[in-house]
Amino acid sequence: MKNIYKLCLTLVASTMFWSCSEEAEIAPFKALIFSEGFSSDSPFFNFNGNFNFPGWTNYAETGTRLWTEREFNDDGYIQFSTFGSGQASNIGWAITPAIDLGNAENVVFSFSSATNFVDNPANKLEVLISTDFDGTNVLGATWTALDATVANETTNGYVYIPSGEIDLSSYSGIIHIAFRVTGNGTTLDGLFQVDKVKVYENN
Template sequence: MKNILKSFLAIVTVSIAVSCSDDTEIAPFKPLIFSEDFPEPEIDYNATFDFEGWTNFAETGTKLWIERDFNNDGYIQFSPFGSSQASNIGWAITPAINISEGANAVLSFSSASNFVDNPENKLEVFIATDYDGTNVLAATWTELEAVVANNTTNNYTYIPSGEIDLSSYSGTVHIAFKVTGNGTTLDGLFQVDKVKVYSNN
């Protein structure tokens, strides 16, 4: 009986050791500061994007960002197609994001495109520290260096943005996704999903 018990304890000890060894291979946890995956249950397909706290703003033209989903995965989309307008510039701006001093924050998201033939039909990403939640064009927007979908990607292929360094920012910020196009020659669509700001400490 004692030998059986010893064998059992040996097996349990080995199992625990293996489990602990496996755990050390998991990437370190990075605390989320802000996250928006546009969950499918909250998506109203083809409706004007109106998630709480977000700003959906047409700088020129009348086109706005809309809500979409595919295979139970929600996202937001901007397309000037069919507007017949000379300029369509649409902004989707996050709610206020509060970054603690020393958080070493990072932004990441995914984007996709289709029917984009011209590099002037584009998606850009900006950050502001002085946006009041209402007056988009009165804020000071700084462009962020991010990998985004463009005229060379298309086919609805999602492109990861990479880790965008926000370590120089603290306090309240807003992130903006801005598409430039028109209803004639620059009428491709852009999609944005899986927006996250997290600490890289």
């Protein structure tokens, strides 16, 4: 039998939050550490507005476009689109709250992503991890790319692509995970969607 857990918002420290999410079914051998499904039922959900869930960082490295909150068939997700921006470069980050791995073992990370209107590999989604992000200075932190399967120019049509289980067993303590999209308002103006973010023990 599967266990049902209710995930709640908890203030861990001044810059550390656990996420609010919908109820999650968790197999007994996979202890959930962090989960975010961007539920449209969340009190923080702002349909078609800029993404602003507590603890998350929504940052425009270049240009002014930010990640937005979207919903389809009662399923919430976040989206980054540069269509119509009119800007030569748009790089947008969506960064998780601080995730405390504690004494967890065999930790893995997974999510789903989708694209549409992407026809150039330079219009891309990258996934990165940091152990020194302070919650504010995005570009001052050290970010390492994670080897994840992501939606790209070959998977258009809003088809969600599972990332696979990304091994985080070499990490400990506090981490942040970032989703970074690179595009512009002319030739790299596709959209990217992210959903079902989870960090858990794969025991």
